[in-house]
Amino acid sequence: MMKIKNTLGNFAKLGVITAVFCSSVAFAQSADPIIDKIVKEANENSQLEKLAHELLDKIGPRLVGTPQMKQANDWAVAKYATWGISARNEQWGQWRGWERGITHIDLTSPRLRTLEGTQLAWSPSTKGKAIDAEAIVLPLVADSAAFQKWLPTVKGKLVLISLNPVSGRPDKNWEDFATKDGLAKMKADKAAAAAAWRDRLAKTKLNAKNLALALENAGAAGIIINNWSQGWGVDKVFGANTTKVPTVDLSVEDYGLVYRLAESGSKPRLKIVSESKELGLVPTLNTIAEIKGKEKPNEYVMLSAHFDSWDAASGATDNGSGTIMMMETMRILKKFYPNPKRTILVGHWGSEEQGLNGSRAFVEDHPEIVKNLQALFNQDNGTGRVVNLSGQGFAKAKDFLPRWLAAVPDTIKNQIRTSFPGSPAGGGSDNASFVAAGAPGFSLSSTSWDYGTYTWHTNRDSYDKMVFDEIRSNAILAAILVYMACEDPERMSHERAPLTNNPRTGAPGTWPPQTKANRKGGVN
CATH class of the missing domain: 3.50.30.30 (Glucose Oxidase; domain 1)
Structure with a gap:
């Protein structure tokens, strides 16, 4: 639980009267009116539950190559349009098309x-x-x-x-x-x-x-x-x-x-009906949305979350939670920060579950963005509040992330453990695709909520497992980090820190290699 009493005491010492409340948690007003508006909007006009219902309940799971994946891509583009945000579906490959039908299994004897x-x-x-x-x-x-x-x-x-x-x-x-x-x-x-x-x-x-x-x-x-x-x-x-x-x-x-x-x-005898459809090769897509920068349009700050899922349930915490968090962040930024200094992009990646393929393809196809990336913030490990942020092995990350975090309300940032320079991500989620290419891709790593056991890739990863108050907190965090990264007069260096020796082998640490995307998947 957040330390509400201590926080309020600190605010009283500062002579600040708090006006924004979310789930009994108070946020102090900042010196920046845009940050105040971000916090107020996230808490008082959240669209997270609505987005989750439309994505998870109406569309459902998003296995790469299925009609539901394409439906989700189109839904996201249309949703961004209602907020005045330019978005597109970008094809990066093909995948074996398949659609799940009914499964019914009976024991008939003894x-x-x-x-x-x-x-x-x-x-x-x-x-x-x-x-x-x-x-x-x-x-x-x-x-x-x-x-x-x-x-x-x-x-x-x-x-x-x-x-x-x-x-x-x-x-x-x-x-x-x-x-x-x-x-x-x-x-x-x-x-x-x-x-x-x-x-x-x-x-x-x-x-x-x-x-x-x-x-x-x-x-x-x-x-x-x-x-x-x-x-x-x-x-x-x-x-x-x-x-x-x-x-x-x-x-x-x-x-x-x-x-x-x-x-x-x-x-024992079993009676099994297991229906499915083979759909041939179908396009695989990333959904990309953009708020164009006004002063430095060719420098980029990115939000990142994979869009696809496994399909035994709804793909709620893997990664519907990250998806709707990034969409909500973009909605809020467009409303209160419509003219950013740098271009803001969000990538909703396809086929992360089969090897980060959508983000790897994007990195291959857009070297100009990778080269000019100020920072990328990725969220993928469940519905919980962000509690860890690593410098991912970038030598100058400590010069930037702490000052961006300084603008975040204490009730959020005080729960986040930072580590610098950290170790570069070698896999696991889509920020690793950017890190491998030498671009600063940071993971907004969440607390567990028994993610590994109960929702990660399971038949119970459904809407009811979402913890919306913590996703709201994450959207505030992401929006402020993006805002600060856009406004920062300095460009984040892509310099890599020296890596420590491998503790098992004693060999010098090596930067993860860039891996090519599988652009034709599910076929022999």
Whole structure:
């Protein structure tokens, strides 16, 4: 929680009367009327909930290559137009077009139960017909020769290829309620089970992709996995490795049920309908919006957030929260700072989830912007308030970021830990694309809200997980940072600081290399 009492006490000492309130948090008036207007607008006329509803509830997830991704691109351009902001969709490549349909999974024997699960992204369709087949578990074999001998037995069957978790309870639940001995035993059992399953997979001599292809080529009716995210009700859902038969993820509870039935000789049967459409190669886009600078139009300050998501839920905190934060920031800046000294750009990137492809393509295609970039501010790790800001390895970052942050209300900036010069981002999110090219791209890194377990790439990353008061705080932060970076009479240096030695190898640190974008994805 923010330190409201201390903040108000400080304001009283300064003789300042506070007029702006947000969720019981007070902000002092600054000496700059534009900053005051930014804070007031963000708190009293926020559009975040409306933007989130339109993007997450109406359009939904934004998997690269899907119609929903293109719908989101067009929605953003139209929304910016209503605010008087110029925006465009910029094609940078092509991707395998695919559209998710209905997934329905039932256990039909030895008892009836509708199971919780979904097909993976880009999974082949059942083509309008239900699969009705026995489910079996990938066996423990002596070696790869024994696996090849077993392989023909999968014909017409559904094959479970994931570890059955020892417990469907999160570790925190065990820590809260188990005895010390019970907790220790559970951890030992989990470690042993994971090691045994790794050994089982290793004996096939196939990696995950080639194992799925071997099973489908041997005539398997489908692949069943579980990718539990170690929390209540959450699975991570990525892409399918199969090309002819569907791959579905079952919840930890239902995967365990089917697994135990198969292992006990009960011959469970499942009925699966898994619909999807292949759409051929489709354009992949970045959405770029711009507020043109008046004094230095060829110098740039950028906002950045990837637009695409995985598609088991709504892509709310990854990265709907970053997307609407940047849109709200642009709306506020256009309203109160319509004639910036430097040009303000925002990049809503496509295919971040497959390797930062949209931002990497932009960096390749716009060297003039990269060369003349004052600063880029990226947000991608969930709905929480920003708590970390690193200099990303730039030698002069300490000369600029602290003085820009000085204009930010104390209740926001006092929660932010800075580190200079910091280490350059080698991946993870789109600021790394700019850092690799030698341009100052900073990550506005947020507090967790159990992001890694409960929303990152999961089937529960939906509107209800948004913490709008913290996104509002982030929009204020981003708007003020952009304003200050635009107004700064000095140009930020792109000079790189000397890197420390690798702590593991002792070798000198190296700057991350620039990586080319994959401009034709999802195809062999």
